[in-house]
C-alpha cells in the first residue's frame with residue numbers, strides 16, 4: 001500500500017486488510033515530528049496522512065491524522081489574480097463572433113436579419129388599422145386619466161390621507177405642519193398649471209391656424225398619446241409577430257427541455273435535484289442560417305450520448321431531423337456540446353453554386369472547393385500530398401462527390417487524370433475529354449486496364465523517387481514534389497490523379513483483387529510525397545472489398561449515409577463511431593451529405609457541391625480548352641490508345657524462368673519463393689504463407705492451365721522427403737500449346 005494512503009487504525013475494530021502494511025506508530029510519529037511542514041487543519045483538501053492514532057485525539061480514538069497534502073490549486077478568491085485570470089481565460093469568448101468569421105456565414109446572418117425584420121414590419125404594418133382603432137378607443141380613458149392625475153397633483157391630493165390621519169390622531173401640530181406644506185405646494189403648482197394651460201392654449205391657437213395636414217397630424221399624435229396613456233396594463237397595444245417555425249428562436253428553455261427528453265438517466269437525475277445540471281457557457285446566438293447553442297452537459301454525460309439520440313433531440317426541439325446537428329467540441333471536455341439548429345433541413349437548404357462552376361482554374365497544391373457545411377460555409381480539400389476515400393450505401397451521392405474532385409483536378413492543367421468507373425454506367429464520362437486514361441465497365445477488361453494503371457503508377461513511384469533523389473537539395477528541400485517542380489515538364493513530377501469509382505469491383509476481383517490491393521496500398525503510402533493522388537469510392541466498405549491496408553492509410557475520408565458501425569469505421573477509421581462520428585444518422589433524404597475527416601482538425605459535416613450533368617460537361621469542356629492551350633492534353637484525351645498493355649505477368653512463362661531446364665521437377669513452395677523473388681508485386685503475397693498454403697496457391701493458379709501438381713521426392717539429410725511440386729515438362733507443353741493457339745488465332 002502506498003504510504004500516503006490512509007491506513008485503517010490497527011487498534012480499531014476493522015482489522016487491516018490482507019496485504020496492507022501495518023505502520024509502526026512510534027516510528028512514524030518520530031518521523032512526523034521531524035517534518036517541519038505544519039499541518040493545515042483548516043484546509044479543505046484531501047488529507048493524506050497515515051492513520052497513526054491522532055496526536056491530538058489520543059492514540060486510540062480512531063481519528064485519522066497526518067500531513068495535509070494540498071491537492072487543489074489556491075482558490076481564485078484568495079486574491080490570487082493570476083489564478084483568477086487563468087480562470088477567466090478558460091471561458092474567453094472569441095473577438096470576432098462565430099457568424100462573422102466567414103463571408104458566407106456573415107451574408108447568411110445578415111440576410112436572415114433582413115428577412116426577420118422585414119417580416120416583423122410587414123406583420124405590424126398590416127395590423128396598423130387595428131392599432132389605430134384601438135388607440136382611438138382608448139384615448140378618452142387616456143384623457144380622463146391625464147386630467148385626474150393632473151388635478152390630484154395640483155391640489156396635492158396624495159397628501160390628503162396623511163392630513164386626515166393627523167386629525168384622527170388629534171395631533172394639531174402635525175396637521176398644521178402638513179396644511180402649511182400643502183398650501184405652499186398648491187400655490188406653486190397652481191402657477192405651473194396656469195402656465196401649462198396658457199402654453200396649451202397658445203399651442204391650440206397655433207394649430208388652428210396651421211395647415212390642415214398639421215392639424216390632422218397633431219390630432220393623430222394626441223390620439224396616439226392619449227390612447228397609449230389609456231391602455232390597460234395587462235393588454236399591450238402591439239401583437240407579437242408570430243414567427244414562422246423555421247426562424248423560431250432557440251432559447252435555453254427549449255434546449256434544456258429537449259435534452260431532458262433524451263432519456264439519459266444522468267441528465268434526469270441532475271434536473272430532479274433542483275438545478276438543471278445543464279449549463280450554457282456561451283449565449284445562444286445566430287450562426288449562419290440557424291441557431292447555435294453551446295452546452296455543458298451534466299457531469300458524466302458525453303456528447304456521444306446525445307449524438308446517439310439525435311432523432312430524440314430533434315423531437316425534443318420540435319424540429320425536423322435534418323435541422324438538428326449536435327457536435328462535440330474537441331478542444332474542450334467530452335461533455336461540451338454544440339447544438340446547431342438550422343432554419344431549414346440541410347438537404348432542402350439552397351446550396352450555393354460550386355465556385356469553379358462558371359469560371360476559374362484549380363491548383364491541386366491549394367485547397368479546392370468541395371462543398372458546404374450545414375452553416376453554408378465553403379469546405380475545401382487539399383488534395384496534394386493526400387488520398388481520398390469516399391464510402392456510402394448506393395444512391396447516396398458518392399459518384400457526385402467524386403465528380404466534384406475529378407472536375408477540380410481537370411481544372412488544374414498540370415494534373416494528369418486517370419479515371420475508372422467500374423459500374424459501367426458512364427457516370428464519370430464527363431472526364432473522358434480530359435483524362436489521360438479513362439475506363440468504364442464492370443468487365444474483366446476494364447478492371448485489367450485499371451490494374452495496369454495501378455502498375456504504371458507503382459512503377460512511376462520508383463521513377464519519381466529516383467528523380468527527386470537526384471535533384472539538388474535547394475530545389476527539393478523536403479524531398480517531395482513542390483509546385484515549381486511539378487510545373488517543369490521535363491521532370492515529369494506533375495500531379496497524377498487516379499480516381500476509381502466502385503473500387504469494390506477491383507479489390508474483390510478473383511484474379512486482380514489481391515494485386516490491386518497491394519499496389520493501391522503502396523501508392524497510398526508512398527504516392528503523396530511524389531504527387532500521386534489516389535481517390536477511391538466504394539458502396540461496399542467491408543474488409544473484402546476494401547483492403548485494410550488501403551482503408552487504414554487514407555488521409556481524407558468522406559462517409560455519406562451507411563447502415564452500420566462497421567461500414568462507418570471502415571470509411572472514417574477505427575473508433576469514429578465510438579467517438580460520435582456516425583454517418584448512420586443520415587437519412588435517405590440526406591443525399592450528398594456526409595462526415596468528412598482529414599480536411600480540417602475536426603470532423604466536418606459536408607454536402608458535396610451539386611454539379612448536374614450539363615454543368616459538369618461545360619466544366620470539362622473548359623478544362624479541355626485550358627489544357628489544349630497549355631499543351632497538356634495527353635493520352636486517350638487526344639486519341640492516344642494506351643500502349644499495348646504489357647500483358648500481365650504470365651505464370652507459365654515465369655515458371656519456365658524460375659525452373660531451370662536442367663531441373664525436371666521442383667517443389668511448389670520452393671517455386672513460389674523463386675517466383676516472389678522474380679516479381680514481388682505479383683507473387684509476394686503467396687510467398688508470405690506457410691509451405692502448404694504456398695503449394696495450394698500455386699496449384700489453384702495452375703488448374704486453369706490444365707496443369708496438376710505432383711508428388712516430388714527429394715533426399716534431405718539422408719532422408720526421403722515428399723512434397724507437392726511442379727513438373728517442368730508439363731509447363732513447357734502448356735506454353736507450346738498456348739503459343740500455337742495464339743498464332744493460329
Ligand SMILES: Nc1ncnc2c1ncn2[C@@H]1O[C@H](COP(=O)(O)OP(=O)(O)OP(=O)(O)O)[C@@H](O)[C@H]1O
Pocket residue numbers: 392393394395396397398399400401423539591592593607608609610
Ligand atoms: N450534393 C448533392 N446534393 C443534392 N443531391 C445530390 C447530391 N449528390 C447526389 N445527389 C443526388 O443523389 C443521387 C444519387 O447520387 P449518385 O449517383 O452520386 O449516388 P451513388 O452513391 O454514386 O449511387 P450508386 O451507388 O448507385 O453509384 C443523384 O441522382 C443526385 O440527384
